[in-house]
Amino acid sequence: MLEGLGDSLRGTIKKIANARHIDSALIKEVTRDIQRALIQADVNVSLVLQISKKIEQRALEEKPLPGMSNREHVIRIVHDELSALLGRGRELPLKKQVIMMVGLYGQGKTTTCGKLAKHFQKKGLRPALIAGDVHRPAAYDQLKQTADRINVPVYGGGTDAVQVVREGMEKLKKYDVIIVDTSGRHSLEADLIKEMKRIFKVAKPDEKILIMDGSTGQQAGPQARAFNEAIGITGVILTKMDGTAKGGGALSAVSETGAPILYVGTGEHLDDLEKFDATRFLSRLLGMGDIQSLLEKAEEVAKQQGKEKLEKSARQIMSGKFTLKEMYEQMELVSGMGSLRKLADMLPGGLSQRMQGADMQETQDRLQKFRVLMDSMTEQEMEEPHIIKSSRINRIARGAGLEARDVKELLKYYNMSKKMMKGLSSKKAQRRLMQQLKFS
Numbered sequence: 001m002l003e004g005l006g007d008s009l010r011g012t013i014k015k016i017a018n019a020r021h022i023d024s025a026l027i028k029e030v031t032r033d034i035q036r037a038l039i040q041a042d043v044n045v046s047l048v049l050q051i052s053k054k055i056e057q058r059a060l061e062e063k064p065l066p067g068m069s070n071r072e073h074v075i076r077i078v079h080d081e082l083s084a085l086l087g088r089g090r091e092l093p094l095k096k097q098v099i100m101m102v103g104l105y106g107q108g109k110t111t112t113c114g115k116l117a118k119h120f121q122k123k124g125l126r127p128a129l130i131a132g133d134v135h136r137p138a139a140y141d142q143l144k145q146t147a148d149r150i151n152v153p154v155y156g157g158g159t160d161a162v163q164v165v166r167e168g169m170e171k172l173k174k175y176d177v178i179i180v181d182t183s184g185r186h187s188l189e190a191d192l193i194k195e196m197k198r199i200f201k202v203a204k205p206d207e208k209i210l211i212m213d214g215s216t217g218q219q220a221g222p223q224a225r226a227f228n229e230a231i232g233i234t235g236v237i238l239t240k241m242d243g244t245a246k247g248g249g250a251l252s253a254v255s256e257t258g259a260p261i262l263y264v265g266t267g268e269h270l271d272d273l274e275k276f277d278a279t280r281f282l283s284r285l286l287g288m289g290d291i292q293s294l295l296e297k298a299e300e301v302a303k304q305q306g307k308e309k310l311e312k313s314a315r316q317i318m319s320g321k322f323t324l325k326e327m328y329e330q331m332e333l334v335s336g337m338g339s340l341r342k343l344a345d346m347l348p349g350g351l352s353q354r355m356q357g358a359d360m361q362e363t364q365d366r367l368q369k370f371r372v373l374m375d376s377m378t379e380q381e382m383e384e385p386h387i388i389k390s391s392r393i394n395r396i397a398r399g400a401g402l403e404a405r406d407v408k409e410l411l412k413y414y415n416m417s418k419k420m421m422k423g424l425s426s427k428k429a430q431r432r433l434m435q436q437l438k439f440s
Helices: 003-018 024-040 045-061 070-086 109-122 139-149 161-171 190-203 220-231 248-257 278-285 291-305 307-318 324-336 340-346 357-375 379-383 390-400 404-424 427-439
Strands: 097-102 127-132 177-182 207-213 235-239 261-265 273-275
Touching: 003 024, 003 070, 024 045, 024 070, 045 070, 070 278, 097 109, 097 190, 097 220, 109 127, 109 139, 109 177, 109 235, 109 261, 109 273, 127 139, 127 161, 161 177, 161 190, 177 190, 190 220, 207 220, 220 248, 324 357, 324 379, 324 404, 357 390, 357 404, 390 404
Parallel strands: 097 177, 097 207, 127 177, 207 235, 235 261
Antiparallel strands: 261 273
């Protein structure tokens, strides 16, 4: 996400880290680099000048904390001020509530309604949806299809938005979280604002969430201001942040509402909704990784797939046993955590920048192919891969609709993985790993 801004800021941080000494000339140069990067990312110009001036002033006047080098001091100031731009995140409370979703046409409101419903569902609450968008053709059908995928009830189908919401509130009152989808327009037309205010009076929402496309640009500010003046925005969800090279307009528009960013949409799947945390977001943007999010994602997938099953698999690997069955379970775990691009973004060291997008896609396709091949194997073949010879190779390939060379490639990958796992299973390697985890 925000690849262009991330690349520019990483270059700036690298310039500070590699500098022989920190002086006023370098600080001014770094400040100009940050200004250029933020403006190119569509951050509001007056906001850019305000941030860059503060970075320069603090870097020139403040003294480093005890034990901190001048380089670390300047990097910390840059990190602090960019975090202030992003604002403090907030998570929606896990309680009975009504949520009203607003935004312009094409911002991703309907899909985000489904993502938010799934989020609450995973937390143990019972969500329900109201299709308050009666103007866009097939809006109700789209919301219904999304709701059906996660077994969540949806009320709608009328032509009067206010009446649909009023009836929906009554029909769905037994549910914990009622999410009201509303109509969008191509621009902030007066009738949109009027209808939105009427729905607001009927629904009496606890939360009023503005859905904003990450690529909206400079016009994001006036949009956010108009919605806020109409109903008082309590939170923002940024959508389509996985594909945009900009996104600065949407980020800076948040300051227009004074409302925190709640979540960030990072893909098309209903699981692609991440809790927003300014520090983590910025760490990933600067190539410093986000290990905490990675661990949380792994924990979530472990719950879905069965923690005991995964722990058993880990114990078998550590004891020296590594069959195709264990490898398949590890692949399922990684697949459940999202795309390789997202995982690489969470790892420190700029791995996602070193690997080209085509390389990541090729690796992901290969792993998917391996899983299809293993689905074509017998239980014995999964447990005892050494028995897979010529006739079995041909049968497995035919069953998977692939070539014999693909099976051979899988077996080669398995043997390489087995050697690596064998190294991990030694007591010395385990002790070294525990020491690294302890002090990381």
